[in-house]
Amino acid sequence: MNILDKAIGWIAPESGAKRARARVAMEMMRRSYDGATTGRRTDGWNTSGTSANAEIGPALARLRARSRDLVRNNPYAARVVDIWAANVVGTGIMPQSRTGNEELDKRTNALFRRWCEQCDAEGQLDFAGLQTLIMRTVVEGGEVLPRHRNRRPGDGLPVPYQVQVLEGDFLDSSRDSTLTGRRTIQGVEFDALDRRIGYWLFRTHPGDPYSVTAEGLTSALVPASEVMHVYRKLRSGQVRGVPWFAPVLLKARDLDDFHEAAIVRARMEACIGMVVTSTDDGGQNPIGIGSETENGRRVEGMEPGMVPYLKPGETVQFLNPTASPSFDPFTLHTLMAMAVGTGVTYDQMTGDLRQANYSSLRAGKVEFRRLVEQAQWQMLIPMFCAPVWRRFIETAVLSGALPAGDYPVEWATPAHEPIDPLKDMQADILAVRTGRMTWDHFVGLWGFDPKQQLADIARINAAMDDVGVTLDTDPRKVTKAGGAQQAQQGDPQDA
Template identity: 50%
Template sequence: MSANWFDHAIATVAPRTAARRVLARQAFETLTRGYDGAAKGRRTDGWRAPGTSADTEVGVAGALLRDRMRDLVRNNPHAAKAVAVLVNNIVGAGIMPRAASGNDKLDRKVDALFARWSDAADADGQLDFYGLQTLICREMVEAGEVLVRRRLRRSSDGLPVPLQLQVLEADFLDATKSGALGAGRLVQGIEFDPVGKRRAYWLHAEHPGDAYGALQNGLQSRPVPASEIAHIYEKQRTQARGVPWGAPVIRSLRDLDDYEVAELVRKKTEACVTAIVFGDDEAQQGIAPSVVDADGNRVEQFEPGLIAYARGGKDIRFNQPSATGGYGEYKRASLHTISAGFRVPYELLTGDLSQVNYSSIRAGLVEFRRQIDAVQWQLFIPMFCAPVWRWFTEAAWAAGQIPTPDVPVEWSPPKFEAVDPQKDAMANLLSIRSGTMTLAEVIARQGRNPDAVLAEIAATNAKLDALGLVLDSDPRRVTKTGSAQTSDPANDSADDDPAADPESDPADDSDTDPARPDTDQQD
């Protein structure tokens, strides 16, 4: 960019200042040209992109987003299915803990105690620990956040461990509590100390939307120590509270609802074949004919099969409704957008598998399952499961049931169902034989406790040995020890059974080789 007249005027008295102005202007123009998204002009008119903080944005829109998302989940089948798909994959039958202190006796004792406590973990007395996981995960996805409060009980209550969990919806947080508080601050009901650590949650005594609670001064709030609360939500920025996972497509879901209503009305209109008899009544010449029913009331809407008579009718005419298409294409495109907004595959959202084959659906699930792994290990387990385990061991230790409050734990998320179990089993077998995975890890990936499974296997083998039976390499047959084995050339060849022959190489079998690219061994 060349210098303008003003730069020339400055240059006559201050050449260096004019030169710096020209260079600065050139640098600014270069910067703005570097990003098309930052350009300003006719194409970006009306594009509002405020530089507000995440807490400010959530504070303004969070409650309305939560209410609208809940309404959609109640009334829109696609929103309800998206939430269900995410919950079923994140939690499934439950993320199971197992003590991992290294002391087998202590681990077995803690695991047995947790199994008994999980049945009575719900403060409402309806769900077990794994049912609470489903409820909490659902609230996290649908409403964006959920609170779990530790409720310590008396030893006289008869619980295996004097502890229960109370699930609170995000509405219990008093969002009006914001601003400075001494050396700390309040952000939408969450109190932070001077170094930014959560100190307390300001909770309503009753749900603000409950009529009975409002009458009982339920709109008042009081602080609850942060050590008593587990706050579960997805942090997309450094915000203090979460938003519904379907927030990017709330408008798309609403638009699809409106479109389907309009389409239904249009189809009903197209189905209305009506006949109108026109005449030349002199009293009505020069004006539109008045169509009335048998009672003399004016007819102002059409119904299927309607025959309307104009006064003095001598001619009959039929309407010609024309059918229009495009409904299926528009709905499919809209559902692709909605599935992307919820971060679930289109096929899982709709159940429509007409556009995929075996290999493509397996490949499409890889990224989704990687996302679910991240949610489980980076969000749900550290925000909910880990605090609950800490509360459990502390309560059990305080009650004198275990010798230490610090018991390490390992978590086993639910397994992913295999599209082709045989190929997945072969992949696991190769991983164990190559030393890249242990048997315990493979069992844990199935959502089960390795110690319990191995103990069950040992007990089964001991029982078979006591009966003089041996479990054949073919799991379909159990035979007497030392008895002759019946050979089946089709299925029982030792050369074809990698489990029976440790020296065999399963990779030689091209039909079941997990290393072949077209087998998609990662499910």
């Protein structure tokens, strides 16, 4: 306790005790958390306690622009976008109706497949293509705003409904206040219970040269029920999404600058072949010997097989270009940091498999698959696929294409390609035989509908039995070793 503490304790013992307890608590905190200390090691470490929206608001536009520039010009960044889209979406995340009525489920699924071919408001992509576009936009730009678009019954669609994909630029970030009586955060409007009730959207893309008009730069409030806001939510209360390249933008920029500098240096070294050093010969220069050409000009360039004649006192020093010893280590560690920061593995981003083996590839892919499943089940399906299914069913019922009622749904995600097909299949078979997972789960992991799979197996087996064909792949009649199956005790065929 210092003199002030002792004085306060003598005049007001209770206040002095509070000061002493607070001082002890601060000392214990200082001892417990090195990261909370101040000193030489933490000088220049500027932090803030602002909310997610306060951090994202002023930085989002610049982050998005730089991320798009990186994807356009950096091959590794472009590869990251492809990897995420290919693994999360693949050939498409498709729904399967589960009403319990087999005929109704078949009718619903068939209608949805027909609608998928014409679901794009721009008329170019199917449902799987829209999912891929949305996933690419989320990784590159941080967020995307698919919008429900109701159509007229006479438009010739299986269900009068389509989806329009809008980039995050359409959201008017200048709408950020409470002047309207409702809380608006970066273009998203909330009610008194913090529920989203609307989005302030521009009529055209603000970066389009044709939108630089009074009408193009005017935003209008669109009900939240008509917009699907898809982004990765990292903090509680976060309203907007950030590009997935945000943690690695500077490292990727440094890598590009480093490669450019290395290339310029290599070009300069390759252009300089030798250096000619001369001394003053006092004007004594024998006739016929010199570094001039026939027309009297000095030799300032080299050609293959050229033999220059030098003046007395001139010497030639040839240059030996040397490669930078830090090029490979710097590139390797920067690429590894970029892979970690974007959630992919190093071999996926670079295609470098020189030191990879089955164990290392499997360990990396297992972790990556967990991230892929999170993106599927915690972002793309609840924020886009499920709302599209609900609007599709609602519109189909209103248009008379389907009867009224509940339409539960199951989503089939694309299968993960095995690293070693034989080992992975053997592990899956053992898991089913031991009861760790069911046969339905096993089929679903490979991206198929278990009910449809059973129907196809029964149809194929019946067709082979009708024509008397037995294939080596028929487990009913052929063992794993290729021999005939023995009839089990109690089998009706034994009678």
